[in-house]
Amino acid sequence: MTVATMAPPSTLPRLLAGVGPEGAVGLHEHSEIHGELPAVARRSRKTASPLIDEIELAGLRGRGGGGFPTAAKLRAVVGARGRPIVVVNAVEGEPASVKDQTLAEAAPHLILDGAVAAAGAVGAHEVIVCMCERSPAAQLAVAQAIEERSGASDGAVRWQVAEVPPHYVASQESALVSFLNGGPAKPTLMPPRPSQRGVGGRPTLLSNAETFAHVALIARHGPEWFRAIGTAAQPGSALITLIGPIAYPGVYEAEHGSSLTSLIDAAGGLTEDVRAVLVGGYAGGWVDARHIRALALCEEGLAPYGSRLGAGVVALLPASACGLAETARVARWLAMQSAGQCGPCVHGLDTLAGTLEQTLAGSDASNHSARLSYLTSIVARRGACSHPDGTAQFVASALNVFAGELADHARHGHCDGCRRPGMLPITTELPR
Amino acid sequence: MSARAGTGLRRGGSHHLRVNPIDCVAHGMCHELLPEQIALDEWGYPVIGDDPVPPGLLALARQAVQTCPTRALLLERRRTE
Ligand SMILES: Cc1cc2nc3c(=O)[nH]c(=O)nc-3n(C[C@H](O)[C@H](O)[C@H](O)COP(=O)(O)O)c2cc1C
Ligand code: SF4
Ligand code: SF4
Numbered sequence A: 001m002t003v004a005t006m007a008p009p010s011t012l013p014r015l016l017a018g019v020g021p022e023g024a025v026g027l028h029e030h031s032e033i034h035g036e037l038p039a040v041a042r043r044s045r046k047t048a049s050p051l052i053d054e055i056e057l058a059g060l061r062g063r064g065g066g067g068f069p070t071a072a073k074l075r076a077v078v079g080a081r082g083r084p085i086v087v088v089n090a091v092e093g094e095p096a097s098v099k100d101q102t103l104a105e106a107a108p109h110l111i112l113d114g115a116v117a118a119a120g121a122v123g124a125h126e127v128i129v130c131m132c133e134r135s136p137a138a139q140l141a142v143a144q145a146i147e148e149r150s151g152a153s154d155g156a157v158r159w160q161v162a163e164v165p166p167h168y169v170a171s172q173e174s175a176l177v178s179f180l181n182g183g184p185a186k187p188t189l190m191p192p193r194p195s196q197r198g199v200g201g202r203p204t205l206l207s208n209a210e211t212f213a214h215v216a217l218i219a220r221h222g223p224e225w226f227r228a229i230g231t232a233a234q235p236g237s238a239l240i241t242l243i244g245p246i247a248y249p250g251v252y253e254a255e256h257g258s259s260l261t262s263l264i265d266a267a268g269g270l271t272e273d274v275r276a277v278l279v280g281g282y283a284g285g286w287v288d289a290r291h292i293r294a295l296a297l298c299e300e301g302l303a304p305y306g307s308r309l310g311a312g313v314v315a316l317l318p319a320s321a322c323g324l325a326e327t328a329r330v331a332r333w334l335a336m337q338s339a340g341q342c343g344p345c346v347h348g349l350d351t352l353a354g355t356l357e358q359t360l361a362g363s364d365a366s367n368h369s370a371r372l373s374y375l376t377s378i379v380a381r382r383g384a385c386s387h388p389d390g391t392a393q394f395v396a397s398a399l400n401v402f403a404g405e406l407a408d409h410a411r412h413g414h415c416d417g418c419r420r421p422g423m424l425p426i427t428t429e430l431p432r
Numbered sequence B: 001m002s003a004r005a006g007t008g009l010r011r012g013g014s015h016h017l018r019v020n021p022i023d024c025v026a027h028g029m030c031h032e033l034l035p036e037q038i039a040l041d042e043w044g045y046p047v048i049g050d051d052p053v054p055p056g057l058l059a060l061a062r063q064a065v066q067t068c069p070t071r072a073l074l075l076e077r078r079r080t081e
Helices: A027-034 A050-059 A070-079 A101-108 A108-122 A134-151 A173-180 A211-227 A260-266 A291-295 A297-305 A322-336 A343-360 A368-379 A387-401 A403-412 B029-033 B055-069
Strands: A085-090 A124-134 A158-164 A204-208 A235-244 A252-253 A272-279 A285-288 A314-317 B013-019 B038-040 B046-048 B073-078
Touching: A027 A108, A027 A134, A027 A211, A027 A368, A050 A070, A050 A108, A050 A211, A070 A108, A070 A204, A085 A101, A085 A108, A085 A173, A085 A211, A101 A108, A101 A134, A101 A211, A101 A235, A101 A252, A108 A124, A108 A134, A108 A204, A108 A211, A124 A134, A124 A173, A134 A158, A158 A173, A158 A260, A173 A204, A204 A211, A204 A291, A235 A260, A252 A260, A260 A314, A272 A291, A285 A291, A285 A297, A285 A387, A322 A343, A322 A387, A322 A403, A343 A368, A343 A403, A343 B038, A368 A403, A387 A403, B013 B046, B029 B038, B029 B055, B055 B073
Parallel strands: A085 A124, A085 A204, A124 A158, A235 A314
Antiparallel strands: A235 A252, A272 A285, A272 A314, B013 B073, B038 B046
16 A cells, blocks of 8 residues: 555545635646646456455445445455456435535536546446536536646546436446447346346446545555544545525535534534434435434435435425425426336335325325325336335435324315425436 | 246245236236236236245236237346345
8 A cells, every 4th residue: 555645634524625715726736736646556367456346345335226235246256257347326316415516616627536546446448428418517627637637647537427317217337338239228137147247248347436436445555544534334524415594505514423512513513403314315315304413424324314325316395385285296206207017016106195195185094104105115126126115215204204294285285385496406308 | 047948946046936027918817827926016917026936826827928919018037145
């Protein structure tokens, strides 16, 4: 392990170190902030790179929402037959999340460094950076960063940028692979996983943009440094997209296991009373506001409250809004985002959203709550991808947290909060 | 963990039914052949538990796999450690 020219920052910010209010950190400035990326021993035919061991010791887990151990993915790629290829998932299909775009716009070289290091570790020569069609600023920052690096120490890495359609499931891993192979941006049945057979049939290391940025820092500072903050189960820091009635909404870097209240304080405090908080975005879970002081930003801290950190969206719901109306609106959007391939997803999510809408409008059918919770259970684990599972967890948490509101709406129909404009962001893009 | 055809049930292994939800068109033929293992949801799509197929039903399970018009039903062999 190489020692950086300066003392590595053992505190926060890590990923966002040196990031200013405007514009990307250029290559020269990037090297001054983080030090040079040590040369990663290229994987030879017999031996894997020591970087994979370091990533394993660091305990890095993927930041695309699934939390899969990154080292295990690297090993799967190394173990598969054929010349590997690296894919950076910087698409960020979930409308509430802006952390990957923010990172790409502010610190593109950190993401690219991680891709270079990972490519070396698995013996890949090509990197494809996948960006959303509708994120021109992030695309520009990444294109300029790649330009700046031409002729630099990236070894034999060849860069490519792919513009991905903006619908939600397009950025699911098998959908990205299908799209990069010239097919539709829709999920395919796994296995084979991308690590086994991905782009061009080759073993494909597909990870989230933030995951690669952490790899870039582990390659520089090593696993002990990485573990110096965070929890034993989830070391390190995470990018959080914080939205809702807060003085300074935006992207924050938080230590895993730190309290939600410390994040709220860092963002200038609440500007309104809050009824609940949605953590983990549209595949995560609502938590009642009375638990906010108890919440820690890590999977272990959130699981007892029926939620998860996922890709790091934290959305505070103002007390004046209606949590059920927000849930129904997003559930309808999630149903419309189904790739339309799997019966239980197509019919299940549509029925789930429809039943929520009827309940909100005060239809007199009895036992909405039981019907809704049955629907959440029947769609989970029955699609080719985990889209229905995430939707089920999101809606199930709402049934629990907003149980009182559910009964009120079933009896009396829409409330005042229902008439407010929705606060959770959605898009108008449909799968294509 | 690879499923090899025609190896039969060896000691320590088990067979599991799985559906490829992208290919399944809700014919329901599989349910008619194997109601013990395959239920249908309210839209006609198969609901299959993760339990192993009992040896006595393996022949029927193979028949269901053959009969599925879109080849969406899969019989997979899992090795137990
Ligand atoms: C509907 C859906 C949408 C997804 N969108 C994204 C995304 O925008 N960005 C992302 O990194 N992962 C996304 N994922 C997760 C990816 O499939 C994949 O697990 C991830 O990119 C792997 O990177 P990681 O191991 O670094 O987390 C999505 C998954 C699903 C089911
Ligand atoms: S589960 Fe839904 S989103 Fe996923 S592949 Fe099937 S139809 Fe598409
Ligand atoms: S027979 Fe095939 S297509 Fe019909 S329900 Fe069963 S798995 Fe689906």
